[in-house]
Amino acid sequence: MVIVGFFIALGAWVWSVARGIQVSLICVVLNFMFPPVSQGIFALYEPPMRAPLLFMTIGLGMMYLGGGLKIS
Numbered sequence: 001m002v003i004v005g006f007f008i009a010l011g012a013w014v015w016s017v018a019r020g021i022q023v024s025l026i027c028v029v030l031n032f033m034f035p036p037v038s039q040g041i042f043a044l045y046e047p048p049m050r051a052p053l054l055f056m057t058i059g060l061g062m063m064y065l066g067g068g069l070k071i072s
Contacts, residue, residue: 013031
């Protein structure tokens with residue numbers, strides 16, 4: 001479950017960087033460096049950024065529930 005969650009989150013990260021090209025160069029850079037936070041901010045205003053955020057949340061949630069992601 002952790003491996004599948006990792007690959008979903010990784011794919012969503014690549015997807016968000018690629019989709020950020022349609023939005024702006026700042027979106028690309030921020031999604032590359034700070035993925036969950038910047039995706040959340042851009043998803044409020046840009047509908048194309050909502051699907052990658054959803055999939056990254058699903059992937060990180062699977063990693064957390066599988067025990068591979070520890071938040072301390």
